[in-house]
Amino acid sequence: MPGPGRTRPAGLIPHLYSQAMAVDEKETGFVKDIRKQSADFPGWYNDVVRKAQLADYSPVRGCMVIRPYGYAIWENIRDPLDALIKQTGHENWYFPALIPLSFLMKEAEHVEGFQPEFAMVTRGGGKDLEEPLVLRPTSETMIASVLRDYIQSYRDLPVLTNQWNNVFRWELRTRLFLRTLEFLWQEGHTFHETAAEAEEEVARMLDVYRQIAEDWCAVPVLAGRKSDTEKFAGAQYSTSIEGMMIDGKALQMGTSHYFGENFTRAYDLTFTGRNNERQYPHSTSWGMTTRMVGAVVMAHGDDSGMQLPPRIAPVQVIIVPIFRSDTERTQIENALVGVKEELKDIRVKVDWREERPGFKFNEWELKGVPIRLEIGPRDLAKGEATMVRRLDRSKRTVPLQELSLAIPAMLEEVQLALFKRARDFREQHTVRLDSLEALVKFFESSIGFVITPWCGREEDERTVKDRTTATTRVILSGSAGPDTPCAVCGRPATVEVSWGKSY
RNA sequence: CGGGGCGUAGCGCAGCCUGGUUAGCGCGCCUGCUUUGGGAGCAGGAGGCCGCGGGUUCGAAUCCCGCCGCCCCGACCA
Known part of the structure; x- marks a missing residue:
């Protein structure tokens, strides 16, 4: 799918640099403000983000101040993404940042996934609130609760919403741009008449993220479905794009989820179908965040900075x-x-x-x-x-x-x-392996991605995580070829999956 | 929450062990002059509740007790 940024002035001064002057060796290695990338990657990243004035720590633990230069980069990612979201038929909305706790409690798996990360408002106007309000960690519950009133008939579908906002997740360990208690993103939420339409939507928006990552941010990604252990709380399945950073670790840069009827059932959101029967719409959600700014730093930087x-x-x-x-x-x-x-x-x-x-x-x-x-x-x-x-x-x-x-x-x-x-x-740091021993050995001495046949069992993910700290990133292909054994346990493999250490 | 470290100028630190003139250094900042093709030099200057509270003492940044905050490493996540 050729994105808007795909056009290239192909023949314009093609080999401009064939006559480039040699780089004077004395002219390298000047930066003394930042730690060496090779010696201390997290330290290097932190130095670059702060010295390049992208962002800084704030008076509040785990929250950052995004400075103008960093915000301008975010705007340059946000604007083409917003354009693509609109081109694919979505409209921007704004929903409240405060969500009644009871809303969030309705979808069991969703609650379980997010409850530890709730930031809650319990007082207002000098009094205890009758019901605590949660600072939104994501808006599935609010949007389902609201759209319940707007969706009556199949003629009202699909509803394709998006909103740009901030969300809060009470993380334990934070890092500038990569994981903070508050971050900026867009969250798209859509409701469809059929599963097929919703699933198409999930794939379409994942590809929009791929375009933003690859065509705008120049970060190549693996795109695919997440394993059940890695999926979003409340989703039937999740998909994501994963980039490789210069330290060989994977960074999830955008996610797109298929909910089936999970949320619409939980929030009793129904429509009357073509057959005059009440049905539940199939819903999706998808998001990309300010983490992208960190991805750009870590995918392209060197000892001199960004x-x-x-x-x-x-x-x-x-x-x-x-x-x-x-x-x-x-x-x-x-x-x-x-x-x-x-x-x-x-x-x-x-x-x-x-x-x-x-x-x-x-x-x-x-x-x-x-x-x-x-x-x-x-x-x-x-x-x-x-x-x-x-x-x-x-x-x-x-x-x-x-x-x-x-x-x-x-x-x-x-x-x-x-x-x-x-x-x-990424290609130089990606290998195909077919045994647990080879996988363990790889992560003992190397960085990067490993692709293996896999049977899809959670136990295998746990085994690999215990022995290597690596986890599955995305499933690359829905089949592993006939008679191929799972690399971890030897049972018949059903998919090809990528493994990596992740942020 | 468990383990480790740190709170002294905007930032990075020394001083604390062994209490005692006016609390010091580097960077940054301000002024002036000279500089300017890969992080300039000199001169002058401003800037401090030594995290907070209590105690010991003639006297506390320094010793004792308590509290608070932050950072790093292990269980969750875009």
């Missing part, structure tokens, strides 16, 4: 002016008028701060800006700018009049290169 895919980079081109005198400064200012006109469709920023160029180079690299343009007296004398890309620090000069072609082409090239690099990394 590397942002151009499509979601708040600043796509950073211009660093270099000058010694007021005269030179004025000359550059004048030249930049034309440059900005050439790049009027690009997110460009000029860094005029009173810092030395070298400082700015390092800082914008930490912030992951895809392209840097250096413009100084030497460049101006030749009517050029020096273009350096974050991807590999390769450097070349570009005539100022050619920037309007060269920059978009380079942005597109970088977008694809990041995706390809991440995909190659």
